[in-house]
Amino acid sequence: MEFSTAKLVYFSPTRTTKRVLEGIVRGIQVNAVEHLDLTPPKARTRPVEEIRGQLTLIGAPVYGGRIPPDAAQRLRGLKGRDAPAVVVVVYGNRAYEDALLELRDLAGEAGFVPVAGGAFLGEHSFSNDVTPIAEGRPDENDLRAAADFGRAIREKLRGIRSLDEMPPLHVPGNYPYQEIGRSQGISPVTRNDLCTRCETCVSVCPTAAIALRDTVVTDASACILCCACVKNCPTGARAMEHPRVLRSARWLSANCSERKEPELHL
Numbered sequence: 419m420e421f422s423t424a425k426l427v428y429f430s431p432t433r434t435t436k437r438v439l440e441g442i443v444r445g446i447q448v449n450a451v452e453h454l455d456l457t458p459p460k461a462r463t464r465p466v467e468e469i470r471g472q473l474t475l476i477g478a479p480v481y482g483g484r485i486p487p488d489a490a491q492r493l494r495g496l497k498g499r500d501a502p503a504v505v506v507v508v509y510g511n512r513a514y515e516d517a518l519l520e521l522r523d524l525a526g527e528a529g530f531v532p533v534a535g536g537a538f539l540g541e542h543s544f545s546n547d548v549t550p551i552a553e554g555r556p557d558e559n560d561l562r563a564a565a566d567f568g569r570a571i572r573e574k575l576r577g578i579r580s581l582d583e584m585p586p587l588h589v590p591g592n593y594p595y596q597e598i599g600r601s602q603g604i605s606p607v608t609r610n611d612l613c614t615r616c617e618t619c620v621s622v623c624p625t626a627a628i629a630l631r632d633t634v635v636t637d638a639s640a641c642i643l644c645c646a647c648v649k650n651c652p653t654g655a656r657a658m659e660h661p662r663v664l665r666s667a668r669w670l671s672a673n674c675s676e677r678k679e680p681e682l683h684l
C-alpha cells in the first residue's frame with residue numbers, strides 16, 4: 419500500500435508530541451500533510467470526524483503512565499475507516515507504562531488499524547533551568563530516529579496490499595491500565611509584577627482554565643498541569659510554584675537524568 423497524504427492527530431500542550439509526529443511523517447515522505455490539533459479546548463466539543471483511507475499518525479503525551487484523560491476524550495471523537503494508524507506517545511524520560519497500549523487500544527476502538535507504535539522522549543513539562551528533565555528533547559538524534567521510523571513504516575505498508583493482511587500490533591503495557599492520578603487542584607500562578615496581560619497563557623491553555631479579568635485568574639480544578647502557560651509566557655510571569663510539583667520536579671531531575679532512547683514497535 420502506498421499513501422500520498424497523511425494526517426497528524428495530536429494533543430500536545432507543550433508541542434513535543436507534535437514535533438515528533440512531524441519528524442516521523444518526514445520519513446514517510448508523503449506529498450501532503452494535514453493537521454488535526456486536538457489541543458485547544460474547542461476540540462472537546464467537535465462533531466465526530468471520520469477519517470477514511472488516510473494514513474493517520476496519532477500522538478499524545480504520557481501523564482502518569484497513561485494518556486491524559488482530555489486527550490482520550492478528544493480522540494474518542496474520531497472514527498477511522500480503512501485507515502492505518504501509527505500511534506505515538508511522548509514522555510519526559512521517566513516511564514510510559516501503559517500509555518502506548520492505551521493509545522493503541524483507543525485507535526483500534528475508533529476503527530483504525532494500528533500498524534506501528536513508538537514511545538519517544540520530550541522535555542518534561544516540569545523541566546526548568548533549576549531542575550532540567552529531558553531538556554531540549556526531542557533533539558536532533560530523536561528527530562533522526564523519528565524519520566528512520568517513518569521510513570520503516572513506509573516499507574511495512576509497501577509490503578502489504580490491503581490492511582486485512584496487517585498482523586496485530588504488539589506494544590508494551592499491562593491490563594488493567596495504571597490508575598489515573600486525581601486532579602489535585604494545583605495550578606501555576608501569575609506574578610502580577612511581570613505580567614503584561616498579553617493573554618498568551620489564556621490562548622495556549624488546553625482546558626480553558628485561565629481567564630483575564632482584572633488580573634489573570636486560573637481555575638485550578640480545570641488545570642491539568644501541562645505547563646503550556648509557563649513555557650509560553652513571554653515575560654516569565656507564569657510559574658509553577660506549588661511545593662508538591664517542585665518536589666516532583668526535583669525528584670525527576672535527580673532520578674530520571676539518564677538518557678532514554680525512542681522505542682519503536684513495527
Ligand SMILES: Cc1cc2nc3c(=O)[nH]c(=O)nc-3n(C[C@H](O)[C@H](O)[C@H](O)COP(=O)(O)O)c2cc1C
Pocket residue numbers: 429430431432433434435436478479480481482483484508509510511512513514539540541542543544642643644645
Ligand atoms: C501531569 C503530567 C504527568 C506526566 N507524567 C509523566 C510520566 O508518567 N512519565 C514521564 O516520563 N513523563 C511524564 N510527564 C511529562 C510529559 O509526558 C512530557 O513533558 C511530554 O513531552 C509532554 O508532551 P507535549 O509537549 O506534547 O505536551 C508528565 C507531564 C505532566 C504535565
